[in-house]
Amino acid sequence: MSRGSGGTSSVTMRDVAKAAGVSIATVSHVINDKPGARIGDDARRRVHDAVAELGYRPNALAKTLSQGGSRFIGLVADQIATTPFAGQIIHGAQDEAWRHGYVLLVANTDGNADAENEAIAMMLEHQVRGILYSSWYHREISVPEQLELTDTVLVDCFARGSGLCAVVPDEEQGGRAATEKLIAAGHQRIAFINTTTPSPAQTGRLAGYRAALDAAGIEHDPSFVLDASPEQEGGYGAAGRIVESGVTAVFCHNDRVAMGLYDGLREHGLRVPDDVAVVGFDNQEVIAAHLRPPLTSVALPHYDLGVVGVRILLGLDTADQAIPTLVACPVIQRQSV
Amino acid sequence: MSRGSGGTSSVTMRDVAKAAGVSIATVSHVINDKPGARIGDDARRRVHDAVAELGYRPNALAKTLSQGGSRFIGLVADQIATTPFAGQIIHGAQDEAWRHGYVLLVANTDGNADAENEAIAMMLEHQVRGILYSSWYHREISVPEQLELTDTVLVDCFARGSGLCAVVPDEEQGGRAATEKLIAAGHQRIAFINTTTPSPAQTGRLAGYRAALDAAGIEHDPSFVLDASPEQEGGYGAAGRIVESGVTAVFCHNDRVAMGLYDGLREHGLRVPDDVAVVGFDNQEVIAAHLRPPLTSVALPHYDLGVVGVRILLGLDTADQAIPTLVACPVIQRQSV
Incomplete structure (x- = not known):
């Protein structure tokens, strides 16, 4: 399978985080030089060392658009595209992805493990920038092994102890x-x-x-x-x-x-x-x-879950892998109270 | 922008149809050698001539998967992913695409012309096999010019005189x-x-x-x-x-x-x-x-609209550009009659 002309590395932000002994969020902040992120000099140095050692190419795709890298973010959904209202996750993720020059590649797996594995493999082949793995309702999931191979953010679901950032409704x-x-x-x-x-x-x-x-x-x-x-x-x-x-x-x-x-x-x-x-x-x-x-x-803040998921994936928002990021659920006032 | 290693041609089935003076369906049947299609020898010859003359590579991507061609079918939707029930179009299209080794690339444009143009351009860049252009409710649309550049099937919408095949509910x-x-x-x-x-x-x-x-x-x-x-x-x-x-x-x-x-x-x-x-x-x-x-x-047969749209795009089903293909709407019996 051709890997395209972008020449992207298979080292992920997660590998860098492991090697540097810091969170993915920290790696992301150091790499993207996010203003206002409070990160110690020591952690910052360890991240830079790990990046150099592993040959990680931060945001390689975003930074090499004109040279022809992949501009995809994958969204693997169990039933989102086909349920009455969680489709707003797709909507939010897509809007935010566009804003940063990415197109969203959506695969709806219906909870079929084979389809899911094939979808993820296809996305990896096409060198997605990362994958949003999402559920049509808020629940704990087990993470498919293949997702170890790329940066992943869980949306409307979480997996304790997985080390993956998650975004869920509060x-x-x-x-x-x-x-x-x-x-x-x-x-x-x-x-x-x-x-x-x-x-x-x-x-x-x-x-x-x-x-x-x-x-x-x-x-x-x-x-x-x-x-x-x-x-x-x-x-x-x-x-x-x-x-x-x-x-x-x-x-x-x-x-x-x-x-x-x-x-x-x-x-x-x-x-x-x-x-x-x-x-x-x-x-x-x-x-x-x-x-x-x-x-x-x-x-339920489905649209915002999609937005925040993309922002965390691209390192634009901070997130802690140990605790899901909570998105507020606003009251919509009508006439029943 | 790299075009990948597949080396696919930019000539579409539509170009062949025009050159041969036949319908896209006819071209598709000749190219895919579909059994049972009643096509005269003369039309068959004209198609083969046009294919040779224009350098059209029928199903090039499907036939060169192992050499690294694109395996995408694009689905451009106005609001499908975010409406309560038309998402089944995505579901059907995706299932059928998978069945033939393609992954569905979904872009939801919210009726925004800029987003739509960008989505279609992105899909063309990534050499999709063709595009399903779909609406969240059955209506007549005007076809974006860019769609001339690839094989397109309209799903849950139609455009009289466009020469594009359409699939709509009956x-x-x-x-x-x-x-x-x-x-x-x-x-x-x-x-x-x-x-x-x-x-x-x-x-x-x-x-x-x-x-x-x-x-x-x-x-x-x-x-x-x-x-x-x-x-x-x-x-x-x-x-x-x-x-x-x-x-x-x-x-x-x-x-x-x-x-x-x-x-x-x-x-x-x-x-x-x-x-x-x-x-x-x-x-x-x-x-x-x-x-x-x-x-x-x-x-409303949303799932089937997606399935039939993909089948027409891939030349597996016959369709007439002059008249939309109708999909039946079944009665679901409950207790109100």
């Missing part, structure tokens, strides 16, 4: 923001319909709900936290328990649950928001903006 | 299938809530509705055809007129309209399907499968 902050919105509207008796599916969203949003109650000095009532399947049917089925609990507000794990809850509350003769205020999560536009009344929701 | 067949489903369930007084937006979907689905009534010998009542904005609010707002019209069934332009209609009918004390049967269009899973009751809908 579920706890989002759960807290949703609950605070209800508290600010005067509610004290607030239910949380959580999902039955174990996930960072399940634990994070619950932690945020509790943190908001704590901060407002509202006592927890464990009976106010329900579990339901994370779709319309779950919310509909929870309506009876919500009515019995006597709460005046409900934070729903996602917009689909809120949509089902709307139907269930209506059958109980209750109006949103007059009788019960509701906040959703995900801000799934096609649902949230068009319920009756339109649903206040917390947005 | 809106009329879909509208007819929806209406036939209601007729088969015993309905005679059937309304159609059409969209206010001029589009092939608007005219095609209406033609299909009328064709189904004609075929069943049911007289048209012009007052049964309403216009509404193609979202939940449109369907909700049409509920009063539906109730007054005295119909027993409604075919909705899309699932979002059906979702709004459900709410409106409920407020009028009517039940679906007992009092009014409803069929949607689009089969937007997150809505249709989870309404109460789940909505019978006509699916």
